[in-house]
Amino acid sequence: MTAKRGFTTTLLHSDRLGKPEHGAMHKPVHTSVAYGYDDVQDLVDVFQNKTKGYAYSRQGNPTVTALEQKVTQMEKGLSTIAFSTGMAAISATIMALIRKTDHIVASSYLFGNSRSIFQTFIELGLDFTFVDPTDVNNVRDAIKENTKMVFLETIANPATQIADMANIGDLCEEKGLLYIVDNTMTSPYLFNPVDVKATHVINSLTKYIGGHGNALGGSVTDTGLFDWENYPNIYDVFKKGDVKAWGMTQIRKKGLRDAGGTLAPEAAHSISVGSETLALRMERACNNAQNLAEYLDTHPLIKKVYYPGIQTHPQHELATELFKKHGSLLSFEVEESVDCFAFLNKLQLVVKSSNLGDTRTLAIPVAQTIFNELGPEKRAEMGISDFMIRLSIGIEDIEDLLADFKQALE
């Protein structure tokens, strides 16, 4: 037996443990849609979940499985299902586990598209309450008889509020609720939601895990903490075998197979390769973000900086306690005397783009783009001003980044 290996070592050698043919370093990209069997009983057993195997790639593919195993290792979870995007992972998880008479408590500081799909669920008849999750009491007050789930993000985008995650985890455990934490902003390198008793972890693999802005993907990881035995929404047909697997069986069948948000094997391969350097990239990007946040925080033309790594951030201590570093998402407001668009256009290195978690530093004016559809009222509720700029800090040399901001603010 080898000793427990570190985060990056485990990732680098994960594929080889499955002994890919010819001694390949990577799990090959399996493009076959269907899988054939010589004995029909073997095919039947795969269909009935009696043996592990593949039948049709919409609900499982060997290249995708290799990535799922890596995410499970990174999140210290029980098992993972990958999807075509982070949004597919979120919608499939909720569709598979929630019924129409159920209630969900969600953070009011959510990724814009998550908020938007939740609005669609409300129109389809689900009941949501949105609360400020920086205080567990807001979550406790919102819980009703029919509450089944609490859903929140680690570091909110764009205003970087940090949820009171450990206390909310205790509350969910006490009440027997599903506790879904979207870990995209922190990534499993900075934080594992299982440590605050999350029952499920969402990751947009598109962002830090893939890391190079060249593939879309998403995942849900079951941490093994939920008691499926007493959960009323599991269909009898999925109550087979190990109780711990019931929830994921239902997500794979109802959420992935039926809804069809399948990750392509080519994308799974790109994300797998990208994930090998997650730790290195996060270290560098977080250090860059800290440096830049400190520079912007003292600049007279910058009104306010939102970054959990600066002392004046309202949840600075909580973030320091929970996360290995303070992330690479950094937002700020320019003084009203500064023309926000002209300033952005003066940046030469920083790319004006909507993505996050790329190797390159990206900037976007928030109210006019990613949160434009929400309208001014909901934006105000989420703490988003019209002068806010969001940065996703990359891994460039810090001197170059600082120089770009200095010349643009001149």
Ligand SMILES: *Cc1c(COP(=O)(O)O)cnc(C)c1O
């Ligand atoms: C980007 C993002 C998502 C959605 O992921 P996609 O892969 O773009 O669908 C979900 N949650 C958060 C916090 C995100 O930043």
